Amino acid sequence: MVFKKSIRETPPASKKQAVDRLRLVVVHDRSKIAPGLMEILKGEIINAISRYVEIDEEEMEIELNSTKNRVELVANMPIRSVRRV
Amino acid sequence: MSGRVIVVTSGKGGVGKTTVVANLGAGLALLNRKTVLIDADIGLRNLDVVMGLENRIVFDLVDVVEKNCRLRQALIKDKRFGGLYLLPAAQTREKDAVTPEQMARICDELKEEFDYVLVDSPAGIEQGFKNAVAGASEAIIVTTPEVSAVRDADRIIGLLQAADFHDPLLILNRLRPEMIRRGDMMDVDDINDILAIKLLGIIPDDENIIISTNKGEPVILNEHSRAGEAFRNITRRLEGEEVPLMSMDFDLGIFERLRRLWNRGNKG
Numbered sequence A: 001m002v003f004k005k006s007i008r009e010t011p012p013a014s015k016k017q018a019v020d021r022l023r024l025v026v027v028h029d030r031s032k033i034a035p036g037l038m039e040i041l042k043g044e045i046i047n048a049i050s051r052y053v054e055i056d057e058e059e060m061e062i063e064l065n066s067t068k069n070r071v072e073l074v075a076n077m078p079i080r081s082v083r084r085v
Numbered sequence B: 001m002s003g004r005v006i007v008v009t010s011g012k013g014g015v016g017k018t019t020v021v022a023n024l025g026a027g028l029a030l031l032n033r034k035t036v037l038i039d040a041d042i043g044l045r046n047l048d049v050v051m052g053l054e055n056r057i058v059f060d061l062v063d064v065v066e067k068n069c070r071l072r073q074a075l076i077k078d079k080r081f082g083g084l085y086l087l088p089a090a091q092t093r094e095k096d097a098v099t100p101e102q103m104a105r106i107c108d109e110l111k112e113e114f115d116y117v118l119v120d121s122p123a124g125i126e127q128g129f130k131n132a133v134a135g136a137s138e139a140i141i142v143t144t145p146e147v148s149a150v151r152d153a154d155r156i157i158g159l160l161q162a163a164d165f166h167d168p169l170l171i172l173n174r175l176r177p178e179m180i181r182r183g184d185m186m187d188v189d190d191i192n193d194i195l196a197i198k199l200l201g202i203i204p205d206d207e208n209i210i211i212s213t214n215k216g217e218p219v220i221l222n223e224h225s226r227a228g229e230a231f232r233n234i235t236r237r238l239e240g241e242e243v244p245l246m247s248m249d250f251d252l253g254i255f256e257r258l259r260r261l262w263n264r265g266n267k268g
Helices: A001-008 A015-030 A035-050 B015-028 B047-050 B061-065 B101-112 B129-136 B147-162 B175-180 B188-195 B207-215 B225-236 B256-266
Strands: A053-055 A063-065 A071-076 A080-081 B006-008 B035-039 B084-087 B117-118 B139-144 B169-175 B200-205
Touching: A001 B084, A015 A063, A015 A071, A015 B015, A015 B084, A015 B101, A015 B147, A035 A053, A035 A063, A080 B101, A080 B188, B006 B101, B006 B129, B015 B047, B015 B084, B015 B117, B015 B139, B015 B169, B015 B225, B035 B101, B047 B084, B061 B101, B084 B225, B084 B256, B101 B117, B117 B207, B139 B147, B139 B188, B147 B188, B169 B188, B207 B225
Parallel strands: B006 B117, B006 B139, B035 B084, B035 B117, B139 B169, B169 B200
Antiparallel strands: A053 A080, A063 A071
């Protein structure tokens, strides 16, 4: 009985997804950064960084993230090469 | 005397605002508090049918604003309770038939005579919402344990705080204990963590709500209903009494169910 239960695949409970999605969406709502503004911010960050290193724009990610009690702007930018200044 | 003017709002529609208003109104009246309920949902009035008073409407909120009648004349007395009145919304008008200033004046006038003025806000954050909050100094936010409803509640809390409502209270409606136990529904703590406002109460999902609404009788009168009990608790908390949150484990746990099955099997 116990064996059968452990081997049966149970889908992960959906509450965790609800909480995670809710946290993120609430952070976006509260931070009042409109999607358009986020694109502009992204563009300017790319411009600034690109003066020093060549980044992979296809692979890069910039997003707002929430930890327990703060909002972070997290940028993940794979570097192709470093420019000689 | 100056009573409390409390707006009940949610952002999202269909989370149970009107049911909350009707039941808190009945509950407060049962505690001998003179209470008036204002349906601020002009064009989509519903509080009258939830309370079973739809056949008694003569004048409405817009008639009062346009001075077709005196405020007193538009109030419908709920004969089942001493001291419970309804000011119905107009059904054939638009939200802009009333301004926030006019709404505030009506609330001010009513709070001179009543202990509680509860305002049932329409869904949304536009004119109807602005009207509903205009005369209130306290707010109750109703939400359900769903991503969309909690998100909207968070927006509303932001708007209320910007409008100087410092301590909005939360009612968490339609909890399903069995789903919470198996991890498929957010629980009180999850939602408290996100919204971070004071919890006024939790209400379990209960078929009795639909049955009472069918009949036009507040579920708070039903002694056997869990939702009714939840509403009685919330009413007492509004009155300042410390009442512990109701347990969400009232329905049978899995072990209890297995035990019963086992017993039945042995007997049969």
